[in-house]
Amino acid sequence: MAGLPGSGKTTLACELAAQTSGRVVSKDEIRHALFRPEEIEYSSRQDDFCMQIMLQTVAYLLERQREMCVFLDGRTFSRRYQIDNVLVAAAARRQPWRILECICSDQSAKQRLEQGASGEHPAGNRDFQLYLAVKARYEAITLPKTIIDTDDLLEDCVEKALAALR
Numbered sequence: 001m002a003g004l005p006g007s008g009k010t011t012l013a014c015e016l017a018a019q020t021s022g023r024v025v026s027k028d029e030i031r032h033a034l035f036r037p038e039e040i041e042y043s044s045r046q047d048d049f050c051m052q053i054m055l056q057t058v059a060y061l062l063e064r065q066r067e068m069c070v071f072l073d074g075r076t077f078s079r080r081y082q083i084d085n086v087l088v089a090a091a092a093r094r095q096p097w098r099i100l101e102c103i104c105s106d107q108s109a110k111q112r113l114e115q116g117a118s119g120e121h122p123a124g125n126r127d128f129q130l131y132l133a134v135k136a137r138y139e140a141i142t143l144p145k146t147i148i149d150t151d152d153l154l155e156d157c158v159e160k161a162l163a164a165l166r
Contacts, residue, residue: 004078008102012154015158020165022068026074078138083099099143
């Protein structure tokens with residue numbers, strides 16, 4: 001799941017996991033499970049560390065149930081190396097992969113991030129300023145991907161994503 005903060009990655013991933021009997025593996029949940037609040041720094045270094053834990057978790061899950069759909073959530077994949085790390089892990093385990101890139105209008109992202117500021121989302125640094133900062137340095141994903149406009153109805157987004165997963 002790729003896309004800017006507030007673009008709907010988590011919402012879509014959770015719905016897809018429910019419909020495929022799959023799993024969502026969340027960087028933000030892993031970070032909060034590993035680090036005390038005063039240790040959380042939202043740095044690239046800590047993000048990369050959590051991502052390695054995610055990939056190890058996925059490998060473990062797929063050893064037990066090879067055909068499971070696993071949705072990596074909580075990372076924007078705004079840098080090519082972030083995607084490359086996942087593709088290397090997938091190739092090492094001979095696992096197919098898909099990139100679902102969530103997009104939405106700036107206004108929708110702003111509204112979602114403001115609504116999420118009430119503490120529902122585990123990432124405490126999510127706000128519209130982060131959205132704008134990540135958007136300014138976002139490296140376009142040039143690999144095959146499916147773009148999902150999450151301004152559309154959730155059911156339509158799910159249908160498009162499921163078609164891409166087939």
